[in-house]
Amino acid sequence: MIDKQISSPAEAVRDVFDGATVMVGGFGEAGSPIELIHALIDQGSKDLTIVSNNTGSGEVGLAALLKAGRVRKFICSFPRTANSTVFPELYRAGKCELELVPQGTLAERIRAGGAGIPAFYTPSAVGTPLAEGKESREFDGREYVMEHGLKADFAFVKGRSADTYGNVVYNKTARNFGPIMAMAAKVSIVQVESVVEPGGIDPESVVSPGIFVSRVVEVAEPAHESELIAAGVSYP
Amino acid sequence: MIDKQISSPAEAVRDVFDGATVMVGGFGEAGSPIELIHALIDQGSKDLTIVSNNTGSGEVGLAALLKAGRVRKFICSFPRTANSTVFPELYRAGKCELELVPQGTLAERIRAGGAGIPAFYTPSAVGTPLAEGKESREFDGREYVMEHGLKADFAFVKGRSADTYGNVVYNKTARNFGPIMAMAAKVSIVQVESVVEPGGIDPESVVSPGIFVSRVVEVAEPAHESELIAAGVSYP
Amino acid sequence: MSESMTQRVGWTREQMAQRVAQDIENGSYVNLGIGIPELVAKFVPEGRTLIYHTENGLLGMGPSPEEGEGDPELINAGKKQVSAIPGAAYFHHADSFSMIRGGHLDLCVLGALQVAQNGDLANWSTGEEGAIPAVGGAMDLVAGVKKIYVITQHTTKTGEPKLVESCTYPLTGLGVVTRVYTDLAVIDVTPDGFRLVELTPGADFAYVQERTGAQLLPLSH
Amino acid sequence: MSESMTQRVGWTREQMAQRVAQDIENGSYVNLGIGIPELVAKFVPEGRTLIYHTENGLLGMGPSPEEGEGDPELINAGKKQVSAIPGAAYFHHADSFSMIRGGHLDLCVLGALQVAQNGDLANWSTGEEGAIPAVGGAMDLVAGVKKIYVITQHTTKTGEPKLVESCTYPLTGLGVVTRVYTDLAVIDVTPDGFRLVELTPGADFAYVQERTGAQLLPLSH
Numbered sequence: 001m002i003d004k005q006i007s008s009p010a011e012a013v014r015d016v017f018d019g020a021t022v023m024v025g026g027f028g029e030a031g032s033p034i035e036l037i038h039a040l041i042d043q044g045s046k047d048l049t050i051v052s053n054n055t056g057s058g059e060v061g062l063a064a065l066l067k068a069g070r071v072r073k074f075i076c077s078f079p080r081t082a083n084s085t086v087f088p089e090l091y092r093a094g095k096c097e098l099e100l101v102p103q104g105t106l107a108e109r110i111r112a113g114g115a116g117i118p119a120f121y122t123p124s125a126v127g128t129p130l131a132e133g134k135e136s137r138e139f140d141g142r143e144y145v146m147e148h149g150l151k152a153d154f155a156f157v158k159g160r161s162a163d164t165y166g167n168v169v170y171n172k173t174a175r176n177f178g179p180i181m182a183m184a185a186k187v188s189i190v191q192v193e194s195v196v197e198p199g200g201i202d203p204e205s206v207v208s209p210g211i212f213v214s215r216v217v218e219v220a221e222p223a224h225e226s227e228l229i230a231a232g233v234s235y236p
Numbered sequence: 237m238i239d240k241q242i243s244s245p246a247e248a249v250r251d252v253f254d255g256a257t258v259m260v261g262g263f264g265e266a267g268s269p270i271e272l273i274h275a276l277i278d279q280g281s282k283d284l285t286i287v288s289n290n291t292g293s294g295e296v297g298l299a300a301l302l303k304a305g306r307v308r309k310f311i312c313s314f315p316r317t318a319n320s321t322v323f324p325e326l327y328r329a330g331k332c333e334l335e336l337v338p339q340g341t342l343a344e345r346i347r348a349g350g351a352g353i354p355a356f357y358t359p360s361a362v363g364t365p366l367a368e369g370k371e372s373r374e375f376d377g378r379e380y381v382m383e384h385g386l387k388a389d390f391a392f393v394k395g396r397s398a399d400t401y402g403n404v405v406y407n408k409t410a411r412n413f414g415p416i417m418a419m420a421a422k423v424s425i426v427q428v429e430s431v432v433e434p435g436g437i438d439p440e441s442v443v444s445p446g447i448f449v450s451r452v453v454e455v456a457e458p459a460h461e462s463e464l465i466a467a468g469v470s471y472p
Numbered sequence: 473m474s475e476s477m478t479q480r481v482g483w484t485r486e487q488m489a490q491r492v493a494q495d496i497e498n499g500s501y502v503n504l505g506i507g508i509p510e511l512v513a514k515f516v517p518e519g520r521t522l523i524y525h526t527e528n529g530l531l532g533m534g535p536s537p538e539e540g541e542g543d544p545e546l547i548n549a550g551k552k553q554v555s556a557i558p559g560a561a562y563f564h565h566a567d568s569f570s571m572i573r574g575g576h577l578d579l580c581v582l583g584a585l586q587v588a589q590n591g592d593l594a595n596w597s598t599g600e601e602g603a604i605p606a607v608g609g610a611m612d613l614v615a616g617v618k619k620i621y622v623i624t625q626h627t628t629k630t631g632e633p634k635l636v637e638s639c640t641y642p643l644t645g646l647g648v649v650t651r652v653y654t655d656l657a658v659i660d661v662t663p664d665g666f667r668l669v670e671l672t673p674g675a676d677f678a679y680v681q682e683r684t685g686a687q688l689l690p691l692s693h
Numbered sequence: 694m695s696e697s698m699t700q701r702v703g704w705t706r707e708q709m710a711q712r713v714a715q716d717i718e719n720g721s722y723v724n725l726g727i728g729i730p731e732l733v734a735k736f737v738p739e740g741r742t743l744i745y746h747t748e749n750g751l752l753g754m755g756p757s758p759e760e761g762e763g764d765p766e767l768i769n770a771g772k773k774q775v776s777a778i779p780g781a782a783y784f785h786h787a788d789s790f791s792m793i794r795g796g797h798l799d800l801c802v803l804g805a806l807q808v809a810q811n812g813d814l815a816n817w818s819t820g821e822e823g824a825i826p827a828v829g830g831a832m833d834l835v836a837g838v839k840k841i842y843v844i845t846q847h848t849t850k851t852g853e854p855k856l857v858e859s860c861t862y863p864l865t866g867l868g869v870v871t872r873v874y875t876d877l878a879v880i881d882v883t884p885d886g887f888r889l890v891e892l893t894p895g896a897d898f899a900y901v902q903e904r905t906g907a908q909l910l911p912l913s914h
Contacts, residue, residue, distance in 0.1 A: 172545045
C-alpha cells in the first residue's frame with residue numbers, strides 16, 4: 001500500500017527546517033504553488049535558500065515569504081517584475097543575498113542535480129559578468145563555462161492532477177520548472193487540484209513519474225497571484 | 237504551411253550519405269524503426285556509424301544492415317542478444333568497430349548532444365575498463381568521469397502517431413531512445429502508424445515536440461523484429 | 473526626437489517589425505523577445521507559417537486571448553496571457569532550454585541596449601548602481617539560437633548611438649548578433665563590421681552614419 | 694553440486710529470492726536484474742507494495758502477460774514481455790537513467806560473477822578473449838541506486854568462490870555492493886569485510902567460509 005496524499009498544505013510542509021534549500025516552481029504566477037508557500041509562512045522556518053525563477057509579486061506567495069524575512073538567499077534568473085517591490089527593497093538593504101543565474105542554466109543545473117550529474121558545460125553566459133570566476137573550457141574550438149548541478153531539501157510544485165503514487169500532470173505553461181525541481185529535491189511536495197487513484201492518469205501522459213514525488217496535497221481551487229493582488233491581499 | 241509528412245520510408249531516408257552517423261531508436265525490438273532501416277539498406281549508403289542500444293537480431297533490421305556490410309562503427313551498450321549472430325561475427329572478424337558505452341551514459345550523451353551540452357560528468361563506469369583513458373574529476377569527494385555529448389546526422393525513430401508539424405507520441409516502452417535521438421540529430425526521421433493534422437495530438441501529451449522532428453512517414457502496420465524472425469525473414 | 477516634429481525620418485515600430493517579418497522563412501521556429509520583437513508576429517507575410525517558441529514551455533504560441541478568455545497559466549516569457557495553436561506542445565524548462573541551447577530554434581529577435589560592430593550584444597543591464605540585476609533567458613537565447621536579429625531604435629531617447637564600436641554595458645553574449653533592424657536602417661554585422669543593407673525613407677548613408685557609434689560600411693552590390 | 698545428491702544444503706533459487714524480498718520495505722522503488730533477481734517479485738510479503746522500475750522506460754512494471762496478451766513494445770530490460778500496473782508511467786531513456794543516476798531508486802538486486810570484500814562488483818564480463826563485450830545498464834545502476842544487493846550462487850558451477858578478496862574479472866563498480874544473498878548464506882559487506890548475517894539450513898560457518906574466497910567475519914549480535 002502506497003499513498004502519498006497528505007491532508008493539507010500545512011501538514012505537507014511541516015518538516016521544512018531552518019536553513020533548508022527549497023525549490024519553488026512557477027514562472028511568474030503560472031505554476032506558483034501559492035498555498036504551499038503560504039503554509040510555509042505559517043510554519044515558521046527561516047534562513048531559507050529559495051531557488052525560483054522569479055521573486056514574486058505584490059505581497060503574496062514568494063514576495064510574502066520574503067517580506068516575512070525568512071529568506072537568506074535567493075537563486076533566481078529574473079528577480080524583478082512589474083509588481084515586485086519586496087525583493088528589490090530587501091536586496092538593496094543587504095537583507096537578502098542573490099545568486100543570479102541565466103534561466104536556461106538554472107533549468108539545466110536543476111535537471112543535473114536531479115539526474116546525478118555533478119557538473120556540465122554550457123555556452124550560455126560565456127564572456128559575460130555571469131561567467132566571471134567560473135571555470136571555462138574549450139570544446140571543438142568554442143568556449144563553455146562549467147556549471148554545477150543544483151539540489152534542494154524540498155521542492156514545492158504546482159500540478160493539475162496527481163495519483164496517490166505521486167504521478168503528476170500539469171496545466172499548460174504552469175509546467176515550467178515543476179518536473180525538474182521535483183527531480184532535484186530530497187522531498188518533493190506537489191499541490192494539485194485533484195488527487196486520483198492509481199490508474200486515473202494515462203501512463204503515456206505522466207509528466208512527473210511518482211518516483212520524483214514524495215507528497216501530494218489537494219488544493220481544489222488554487223489562488224492565482226494576479227487575482228490575489230487585484231483583490232489587495234497581503235499575506236498573512 | 238508546414239507539412240513534414242514524407243510519402244514513403246524510401247523517400248524519407250533518401251539523403252543519408254556515405255559516412256553519416258545515424259542514431260537508431262529501439263531497445264531490442266521495441267521501438268526499432270525496421271521499415272526505415274530496411275529503406276536504408278535499399279538506399280545503399282555505406283561506412284555508416286550507427287548509434288543504437290543493441291545491434292539487432294536475426295537477419296532483419298539493424299542486423300540486416302550490418303550483414304549488408306554498411307556499418308563501419310557501432311556505438312552501443314549491449315551488442316549481443318539471444319538471436320544476434322551478425323554483429324559478433326563482424327566484430328570478431330575485425331569488420332566492424334565497437335564503442336561500448338554504459339546504457340545510461342549513452343542516453344545522457346545523446347540527450348546532451350541534443351541539448352547543446354558538450355560534456356558532463358557522471359559517476360557511471362568510474363574505476364572500470366570503460367572509464368580507461370577518460371578524464372576524471374572529483375566533486376564533493378566522489379570521483380566522476382567526463383563524457384561528451386553525442387550528435388548525429390540522422391535519427392531513425394519509431395513513434396505511434398505524429399501530426400504534420402512533427403509532434404510525436406510513442407507506444408509504451410517503445411519510447412526509449414526515440415525522443416532523445418530526435419533531439420540529437422540534424423535530420424530526425426520518425427515513422428509512425430498514423431499521421432494526423434495539427435491539433436490531433438493533445439499538446440499536454442506530446443513527447444517529442446515538432447522542433448525536434450524533421451520528417452514523419454506513415455507505416456500503418458510496422459513489422460516486429462520477433463515476428464519477422466519467427467517467419468524466417470532475412471532482409472533484403 | 474526632433475525629426476518626428478518636422479518630417480518623419482525612418483520607420484515606425486510597426487514598420488520595423490514588418491521589415492523583420494519579411495526576412496523570416498516559412499516553417500521557421502522563432503523566439504520573439506519582449507517589446508518591439510513581439511510585434512513581428514503580426515506581420516508575417518501571407519502563405520508563411522512560423523512556429524513561435526516561448527521559453528517558459530510552449531511551442532506553437534498563438535495570439536493574446538480575447539478579454540476574459542485567458543488562462544493565467546498560459547502565458548509567454550513576458551508573463552502576458554497568450555493562446556496555443558493547434559499543433560502546439562507544452563514541455564518543462566529543461567526541455568525548453570534544450571531547444572534553445574541545442575541550436576534547434578532558427579531565429580530569435582531581441583531588443584538591445586547596445587550592439588557592437590563585432591556582434592556583441594548588451595541587453596540585460598545598464599550596470600547601474602543599485603539596480604536589481606535580472607537576466608532571464610537572454611544569455612541562453614543568444615548562445616544557442618541559430619540566428620540572432622536585433623530590433624531597436626537606432627539611438628537612445630537622449631540620442632546616444634546604440635550601435636557602437638564596443639559595448640560599455642555588461643554583455644549578454646559575444647559576437648552573436650547577425651543583423652540589426654532599426655528605425656533608420658537594416659544593418660548587417662559582418663567580419664568587417666557594420667554594413668548597411670537597407671535605408672529607410674528620408675535617411676541617407678550620412679544621416680545613419682552620424683547616428684551610429686562605429687564605422688558603417690556602405691551598401692554592397 | 695555434490696551436496697544436492699546427498700542432502701540438500703542451503704537454499705533454492707526461490708528461497709534466495711524469498712529471503713531478499715523480506716528485506717525490502719513497503720513503497721520501495723526497485724530495479725531487478727535479469728535472472729534470479731527477477732524471482733524476487735514473486736515473494737513480496739503480503740501488505741507491501743513495491744514499484745518496479747525497468748530501465749528501458751517503465752515505472753510500475755507488472756508481471757508477464759498471459760499467452761497472447763502481450764505487446765512486443767511493452768518489455769523489460771531483459772527484453773521479455775511484461776505488463777504495466779495501474780499507476781505506471783512511461784518515459785524516455787534519459788529520464789529513466791536520471792532516476793537511476795540521480796539516486797531515486799531505493800534498491801537494485803543484481804546477479805554477480807564476483808563480489809569483493811570491499812563491495813566491488815564484477816558482473817558484466819569475464820574478460821574472455823573473443824567475447825563480445827556488452828554492459829547494458831549495470832554500471833549506471835551500481836553507480837546510482839541507493840542500495841545494491843547481489844543474489845547469486847555462492848560458488849560457480851565448477852566450485853570457484855564468487856565472494857573474493859578482490860575481483861579478477863573487469864569491474865562493474867567500486868565498493869557498491871552492501872549485501873549478498875547466496876544459496877548458503879546472507880552476507881553483509883562491511884568496512885571490515887564480509888560479515889555473516891544468516892546461515893541457511895545445513896550450512897554452518899566453517900562450511901560457508903570454506904566456499905568463500907575471502908575472510909568471513911562471524912555473526913555479530
